Amino acid sequence: MITQIFNAVLRTALTSSMLIAAAVAIRFAVSRRAPKSVACLIWAVVALRLALPFEIQTGLSVVPRPAVEAEKQFSGFVSGAGTFEAPAEAAAAAETAIPAYKAAELACAVWIAGAAALLIYAAVNVFLIRRKLAESVPSGGNVRKCDRISSPFVWGLFKPKIYMPFGLDPNTESCVLLHEKAHIKRLDNITKPLWFAVCAVYWFDPLVWISYMLFCHDIEYACDESVCRGKSDEFRRNYGKALFGYSGARFNITFNPAAFGELAVKSRIKRALGFKRAGKPAAFAAAALIVAAAICLATDPVGSAVTAVVPEGEEPVGAVQGPAEADGHLTPEDVTDYNQRLYADSGKKYIVIRLREAKDFIENGTNGKKIGSPLKIWLLNGGGERIGYVYSNTSGYARFEVGNDFFGVCFDGDENYEKSVLYNYINAETLKWNSDCVFDLVIADKSFPRTVVRVTDPNGAPVSGADVRISVRGDRYLYAPVYRTGSDGVAVLPPAVTALKYNFDRPEITVKLYGYTVTRAEVDFYREEYEIQLEW
Amino acid sequence: MENTTPKIFESEYRFCLILWEKEPVSRSELAAVCKEKLGWSRTTTYTVISRLAARGVLTAEAGAVRSLVSKEEVQRAEMGDLLEKRFEGSLPAFIAAFTKVGKISERDAEEIKRMLEQQ
CATH class of the missing domain: 1.10.10.10 (Winged helix-like DNA-binding domain superfamily/Winged helix DNA-binding domain)
Known part of the structure; x- marks a missing residue:
């Protein structure tokens, strides 16, 4: 789950980089001409794009379809949106993805640690500021004064108050009040912490930090602007003087309340003194630019269908588009044809796993339905170790590039499906790559009975430590996963149907203990309990 | 003082x-x-x-x-501080500054003077 969120964050960071670059450009382009209150909107667009987990698709989007990168997609199985046009990309992804999955988990841990550190930092800061403000005293309205602060600011999310140091001269005090009231009116006391939260999530992305810093500057400009709008030159001079009193401007990107006059004082004074009524055309032009950027850059192209975070409670969906045609279904011929083309081009080895729903598989064979909900499929090497994973796509396929040590796949089961293994049917070294590389992984839903095997000795007493496996008769590779009986002599295996590779197979149960082997051939897919007696 | x-x-x-x-x-x-x-x-x-x-x-x-x-002690101390820091300890300069901005009346000024002399 966490990895899925991390993937989504990485993807959003990548897809939003164009928007942020445009936002910075727009911000500097309109900063002299258009009102700052309008210019600030661009940061709202950026923040929303970063904060919202889902993506809005429009036909006007110019964002490139998410290119596949190992960093972005550890699942390793991605191609262009529903087409076969990007094999090289998918191959590159798969190449790095399989060994990269451990690195992916490490990266995810680092990401969480960084975000946690920033949030803890913010929490400590909040605690310290609250302690400072505890001894403030009321000073009329929502204003309080405090000995322990050096510059005025607004504090509090829902009941914001203006905090000021004692001993400000009357001019400064009135200017400060106007400025801070403008902050409250703009709800900066809420948006600034929210922006910081966004930064905590995207802490690895310098573009996000740049946005945050510019946002912090722009809200100050916007407040100066709303205070100075339509005021006399004298007022503006006084306002500039008040700002000058706080010219200890420091460059900080910390979590601090919207403090008066801490940022960019020189340029703010200049603006306050020279503030002209921004023309309506300029304001409209700026607003139009921002709306255009929001539509073209903050949305995704139709059909990109990259959904990373699904509504809570559901298994997250990897951004996986496999061999799927527009209607979401694909015949085996299509896949084979695709593979032939692919291998002729690249000389690389690909495996396609087709996920088959057990009941349908028994009844309809290989032409039935595929499982359309994305499942996490682990890749196994010759030693049975997990070497990576992919997510199946919504058409029930999982495709990935493999090396010669690839021997199988397994699925761990989730709330809907039992676990299933396909092992040693696939030997990457010996496969003929131009035809036979689509494999069925049969997956049983939870209603399917598991195979419960009770092993007894000739006297009928339970036998512990016996190896039980379920496989298909005549299977050359008897490498089906082994389950060991407990002290009650019972081993619980996945449903027998998951041992099937073809619907005409007959599975059997094999029990092994000290070199004794007992095989039971009559295995019924829908039967749960079996009792097997060993004979010495 | x-x-x-x-x-x-x-x-x-x-x-x-x-x-x-x-x-x-x-x-x-x-x-x-x-x-x-x-x-x-x-x-x-x-x-x-x-x-x-x-x-x-x-x-x-x-x-x-x-x-x-007492409140008076604190007020006196503060005023003494101010006198030292801003008016080089000169009481007349202090009172002059107040009367100039018209913030205190003649009578108040006399009173302040008397208060400070009691020290």
């Missing part, structure tokens, strides 16, 4: 105003008043009480909080 009155910060002064009005008063009652008038939490009030007790501004023994310095 001799100055042995302990330093009191602005917000502490607001607290002292309440104390002078109510003393002798129990800690919890003081906390209740401070909550109403200053918006302070109980712990904040208790912290301030113990800090001012350590500085010799008040005493909080036997369940009652009492001030050790």
